Amino acid sequence: MAKRVGIEVSVAIGEVCKLINVDVVAAYPITPQTHIVEHLAELVADGELDASYIPVESEHSAMSACLGASAVGARAFTATAGQGLELMHEVLYVASSMRLPIVMTVANRPLSSPLSVWGDHSDAMAVRDTGWIQIFTENGQEVVDSVLCAFRIGEDSRVLLPVMVHLDGFHLTHMIEPIYIPEQSEVDKFLPPFNYPLPLDPERPLTMGAFGPPVIFPETKKAQEVNLRAAKKVVLECWDEFGKVFGRHYHPVEHYRSEGARVLLLTMGSFSETAAAAIDKMITDGKDVGLIRLRLWRPFPFEEIRQAVKDAEVLIVLDRAISFGGPGGPVCSEIRSALYGEDKRPKIISAVSGLGGRDISIAGFEEIVGRGIEVSQTGSEQEFEVFGVRE
Amino acid sequence: MADYIKFGKRQVTKEEYLAPGHRACIGCGEALAVRLACKALGRNVIISNATGCIEIISSQLPWTSWRVPWIHTLFENAAAVASGIEAGLKVMGRKGRRSSDKVNVVAIAGDGGTSDIGLQALSGALERGHDMLYLCFDNEAYMNTGIQRSSATPFGASTTTAPAGKMSIGQVTWKKDLPSIAVAHNIPYVATACPSYPFDLMDKVAKGAAVDGPAYIHIFSMCPTGWRCAPELAIEIGRLAVQTGIFPLYEVEDGKYKLSVKVPKLKPVVDYLKRQGRFGHLSEDTIQEIQDRVHKDHAKLVDKVASSAAVA
Amino acid sequence: MGKIFKSETEVTWKDLDIGAIVTEPGSASQYQTGGWRSQRPIVDTNLCNKCGLCYIYCPEGCIEQGEDEYFQPNMYYCKGCGICATECPKKAITIVEEEA
16 A cells, blocks of 8 residues: 655655656756756665666757657656756657657746746746647646656557656645655556667667658658547546556546536646635635636647536636737637637636746635636726736 | 678678668768768667758658668757667666667767757767767768858858858868867767778777777768869868878877878878869968968877877 | 659658658668769779779769679769779779760
């Protein structure tokens, strides 16, 4: 029976990587993920994890080294945040288009300037189109469980795609939380050994990364898109199995007191827990509100979103990132797009808050929901509003 | 019939690991250099190739010219991908998931992908001590994209982004000394090579691959297209580069310098320069400037060789 | 020439291996680079001493050693660069203009 321990979430990630027996860790430090790579370094130095630990000289090289390791059939892991995720931006596209099942935990952090080491989703929003499977988490347990599932999903022969597990910088990475760390035997049973079908090997020479002139490039992208979409089935299967084995059930869209609610708030990431507490208060105060939380970001859960909001009249989407000069909240614009074709859909309001790690209190959530309801009735001159900014 | 060809006592495999039918320019010295390097490496190799001439001429979807395992990803990360390959093979060998017999991990990149955009990844890989061989194929510019200058372009050469004109002689900086940068990382083996000296090149590649730890070989790659010279003279020009002292051939083993080809009296650089259109605009004064510099650099190298011999 | 591969205009997205990996080594060797040349090498076996230097210096790797041990360029691939003629120590190779 797994023990429940009080452990820093970053350290827990290292522990689960140990249980997973990762082969190669490419490590470059960047706040706020540094504790992840530091703990992995300790595990390797003490012989608790037998892995090639590559202290690379930049994040671009971190992901590049993961490409090389995965290409020969090794289980590769890295962690990054904010600027680091951006520095490896071009390499991310290569990992997914070359179908290399690397797993990476991203400690979500804003992009400079100004420099910020705290938590928001700007870095994640910049990599939406990179072709990775992407999962958001709300607490330490979810992080640990998602990392384990990430390896199983990514390495599945029907998928063979890299997976990003997003966790809010500082809000999750640096928190000590009570977490069930699975037993080694449970992990061994849940995660089959990694068997890449076409690794680089002198016994069977093959070419990876040939270039694509216009006559063939679109075919490669169609193949990639079909494969990423098909991966959703494997994600659901994995979470289904996970629920049966570990008793914790995960879904692409999570519901909290949302059944039949007239007004829904949609959040993603760790502030969902505070939002839930705010929803509780608002319901106690007699408001007809509910909360839905997005867990599976890519491949985007179109059916689950449409199902979740079908009875609502107002949907307030709270983004922790901003698309300048554009539709405002990136998640909101995707939700709008997902619901555009529906005959019946709620009024969708875009709210942005929590940028740069600014906390949103329960009162803050109440303000957002209140204003959202107001906008749904009277309209607004602005495409979206940023909350919590001192005027 | 034997599957090798005899050159004196030496046997050179008939295998063409870079298959004919590749799309290199007519008379490409770089393709020749890669072809020879592959013969020296054999089958037991995994190549990490940067974007550049060699990558483009050999890997157009849906086909490949490569008969050995080969991966291309991006421009600046050949050394980083090779690091991951090496680390992956090592740990998988330890864990019993594959044989722990050594596989030669080789990074291939051009001068642009090494001296400019790839320098960081190279430095990191060398510092970390990965057991790999890095081959820089230096055709002295970003040739694949149309002859743009790199930090390996020689002084006075005309390229499209440092063209000779009324206000400029073309390249106004001197070629970056990559072998010295590699030596500064204290790696076991550094060498320079040129396909005009094919057996020397093959010996060095074999040596670099066999060495335990990082090895770096800088390979002069004659480019008739970019250097504006007759294709049939490509080998001759490579020879002249060595014999004028412009591109000396040497090895550095554990910091000790050794000349591979001794040239008792250096030929005048003008013999080399005048055959190439990229130098066609140079005045006599500039040619003399180049000559003086070559003599100076050569003397420095000879000094290093001498002091290495003295310590031994 | 060995296995005939689908032409690039016929390959469908389903034909592609995962990650567009090319699994057939050397498949590009079906491409006839001999069509590039405007001049061709002619070997005079009376002068040739079978030294093999032309073989070594050919950037295409298309010079082949026959049963008689003489070296001959393979015209399917030969681009007509002329390096073999320049490097031949016996001047046994002449470059002539390719026919129209």
